[in-house]
Amino acid sequence: MFLENLILALRSLWSNKMRSFLTTLGIVIGVGAVIAVVSIVQGFSQVITSEIESLGSNSVVIGPRRPPGKEGEKLGRVELTYEDGLALVSASRYVEAVAPIIQQFGHMKVGEESGDYPVIGTTPSFQDLRNYYVEIGRFFSPVDDRERQKVCVIANGVLKELKLPRDPVGRTITIGGDAYRIIGVMEPKGQLLGQDFDKFVLIPFGTAVGVYGEQVAKQVALLVHVKSAADVDRATDEMENFLRIRHRLRSDQPNDFEITSQTQILKSFSKVANGVTYIVAGVVSIALLVGGIGIMNIMLVSVTERTREIGVRKAVGARRSHIMVQFVIEAVVLALMGGITGILVGILTGVLAAKLIPNWPGAFVPVWAVVLSFGFSSAVGLFFGIYPAAKAARLDPIESLRYE
Amino acid sequence: MEDLIQFNDVHKTYDMGQAQVKALDGISIEIMQGDYLAVMGPSGSGKSTLMNLIGCLDSPTSGSYRLKGLEISTLGDDELARIRNREIGFIFQTFNLLPRTDALQNVELPLIYSGVTRRERHERAKRALEAVGLGDRMHHRPNEMSGGQRQRVAIARALVNNPSILLADEPTGNLDSRTGEEIMALIDKLHAEGNTLILVTHEDELARRAARVIRLRDGQIVSDTLNRREGAPLPTGA
Numbered sequence: 001m002f003l004e005n006l007i008l009a010l011r012s013l014w015s016n017k018m019r020s021f022l023t024t025l026g027i028v029i030g031v032g033a034v035i036a037v038v039s040i041v042q043g044f045s046q047v048i049t050s051e052i053e054s055l056g057s058n059s060v061v062i063g064p065r066r067p068p069g070k071e072g073e074k075l076g077r078v079e080l081t082y083e084d085g086l087a088l089v090s091a092s093r094y095v096e097a098v099a100p101i102i103q104q105f106g107h108m109k110v111g112e113e114s115g116d117y118p119v120i121g122t123t124p125s126f127q128d129l130r131n132y133y134v135e136i137g138r139f140f141s142p143v144d145d146r147e148r149q150k151v152c153v154i155a156n157g158v159l160k161e162l163k164l165p166r167d168p169v170g171r172t173i174t175i176g177g178d179a180y181r182i183i184g185v186m187e188p189k190g191q192l193l194g195q196d197f198d199k200f201v202l203i204p205f206g207t208a209v210g211v212y213g214e215q216v217a218k219q220v221a222l223l224v225h226v227k228s229a230a231d232v233d234r235a236t237d238e239m240e241n242f243l244r245i246r247h248r249l250r251s252d253q254p255n256d257f258e259i260t261s262q263t264q265i266l267k268s269f270s271k272v273a274n275g276v277t278y279i280v281a282g283v284v285s286i287a288l289l290v291g292g293i294g295i296m297n298i299m300l301v302s303v304t305e306r307t308r309e310i311g312v313r314k315a316v317g318a319r320r321s322h323i324m325v326q327f328v329i330e331a332v333v334l335a336l337m338g339g340i341t342g343i344l345v346g347i348l349t350g351v352l353a354a355k356l357i358p359n360w361p362g363a364f365v366p367v368w369a370v371v372l373s374f375g376f377s378s379a380v381g382l383f384f385g386i387y388p389a390a391k392a393a394r395l396d397p398i399e400s401l402r403y404e
Numbered sequence: 405m406e407d408l409i410q411f412n413d414v415h416k417t418y419d420m421g422q423a424q425v426k427a428l429d430g431i432s433i434e435i436m437q438g439d440y441l442a443v444m445g446p447s448g449s450g451k452s453t454l455m456n457l458i459g460c461l462d463s464p465t466s467g468s469y470r471l472k473g474l475e476i477s478t479l480g481d482d483e484l485a486r487i488r489n490r491e492i493g494f495i496f497q498t499f500n501l502l503p504r505t506d507a508l509q510n511v512e513l514p515l516i517y518s519g520v521t522r523r524e525r526h527e528r529a530k531r532a533l534e535a536v537g538l539g540d541r542m543h544h545r546p547n548e549m550s551g552g553q554r555q556r557v558a559i560a561r562a563l564v565n566n567p568s569i570l571l572a573d574e575p576t577g578n579l580d581s582r583t584g585e586e587i588m589a590l591i592d593k594l595h596a597e598g599n600t601l602i603l604v605t606h607e608d609e610l611a612r613r614a615a616r617v618i619r620l621r622d623g624q625i626v627s628d629t630l631n632r633r634e635g636a637p638l639p640t641g642a
Contacts, residue, residue: 001516001519004516011504011505012504015504308500309502311500312500312501312502312513313513313517314461314485314488315459315461315488315494315500316488316489316494316513316514316517316561317485317486317488317489317490317514317517317518317565318485318517319481319482319485319486319517320481320482320485321482322517397461398456398461398462401461401496401500
């Protein structure tokens with residue numbers, strides 16, 4: 001019986017090809033829009049997520065931060081030093097290692113080529129903490145750091161821009177007027193959304209303090225490695241208490257630093273991504289509503305046109321439920337065809353759009369979006385098909401047979 | 405032989421706004437198994453209403469209608485549909501075939517609603533079409549067939565579920581006289597094979613082929629006569 005109805009529905013829709021197509025357009029556009037936007041947003045968020053995750057789930061970043069408002073102004077100097085970090089390592093049983101980060105901008109020159117790049121002063125532990133390693137040459141050693149050697153490790157992107165050879169180890173580069181020896185090149189990191197992660201220069205922390213002055217050493221960012229990812233939350237609490245005591249903050253004073261863990265970054269990012277998804281879902285539900293009304297309208301027309309057919313069916317023994325099921329299935333099939341077309345159109349649009357937006361990481365169509373679109377379009381067909389079907393089922397056979 | 409149909413003081417009244425129209429005004433008849441009955445009367449005499457009631461498309465306002473001993477007048481919509489499906493075969497003036505659907509599928513229609521399996525449906529519909537001489541037209545659509553062929557498909561559809569009654573409403577009304585004669589010959593043959601036939605017509609010539617003629621006027625039976633005709637089988641019990 002179900003199969004009969006399915007064939008019947010397909011045949012009836014096929015005999016009105018153009019009308020069926022135009023009717024489903026509302027649903028096609030609605031579903032297509034969801035799939036396209038979701039696939040674009042998901043493609044983006046997948047890359048971001050893996051980027052954040054590559055930091056390692058046991059990484060925590062602590063930075064100096066003056067709290068906003070009056071409380072912050074009363075706080076006086078806001079400092080965070082490498083010594084704070086070292087004290088943390090020796091005091092906490094969760095924390096394994098720490099690396100300070102000083103970031104400045106520097107003008108770089110090699111021969112005729114020059115450019116402005118971030119200069120990052122850090123310690124040798126940086127590599128392990130960031131899970132990001134030297135590709136050619138070597139990273140700087142504790143000795144380089146202690147002796148404040150003028151050596152640098154350059155990121156892959158800088159290499160090309162300053163027209164340096166693939167292996168520039170041993171070459172000299174001037175940074176802000178001082179000559180540095182290149183000792184290594186970092187592995188390539190790629191780019192995301194036009195944001196280049198591959199353009200900076202690393203110098204030893206000691207060297208940076210020597211060049212930029214003791215003042216910069218009082219406002220460093222600390223890259224902290226927690227032994228076990230499971231302990232990150234506990235470690236974060238401990239760091240907060242430890243630093244508050246070390247900075248002699250009274251209980252009524254706010255923190256003068258900010259601790260950011262990877263899970264927090266992920267959380268706030270997915271909040272944004274979900275926000276976009278919800279807005280799209282809202283817009284789309286309106287499109288689906290309009291599509292559904294279109295289906296109801298055309299089904300009502302179809303019922304009127306086929307009054308005689310309904311009369312014949314009833315005369316030869318169709319019960320109300322038979323007629324009801326027949327028309328509901330027709331509406332659902334109509335909506336589902338729109339849904340399927342919409343899914344295909346959406347995937348195509350998403351992939352195409354992701355290609356057209358410069359530096360966009362690509363589209364990703366999550367299974368839940370496809371399943372949901374399928375479910376929603378059949379629900380729309382069901383909901384908006386019931387009224388016309390009920391109308392058909394209620395028709396009086398005698399009058400229907402007399403209908404011209 | 406027992407009565408197939410028993411009408412006892414059946415009334416049918418329609419509400420037309422203020423006025424009440426008495427379409428049937430106290431009809432009592434018995435129709436036997438194997439009967440060949442013609443119903444005649446001018447338009448407005450109530451013959452369509454009588455057909456609709458016999459065909460279980462409608463229920464009487466008052467009175468009793470028994471079909472094979474079962475009281476019909478109190479049944480609900482779905483039960484009436486079931487009885488139409490099993491007991492009644494309709495033959496309409498306008499054929500009433502489903503367009504865009506071939507002959508075989510049209511004939512299968514009643515069997516779909518009685519839940520017959522796909523294979524048996526095919527088999528029975530094929531046999532019914534062969535019985536009306538359309539074994540070679542099974543996959544033609546109504547618009548690919550002549551009027552006479554369409555009416556044959558409709559007759560095959562009426563026969564396919566082995567109903568107790570065949571109801572033919574002006575079956576030749578849309579056909580030329582030669583084709584009409586062929587269709588009437590087929591209907592006569594169906595009666596000869598033992599089917600109970602009720603024929604609604606306004607043509608005396610057609611009514612003469614029946615064994616019994618009922619004339620209606622203003623919702624009442626004005627005459628109920630037997631045709632004595634050479635070779636025509638006598639209705640049993642009359």
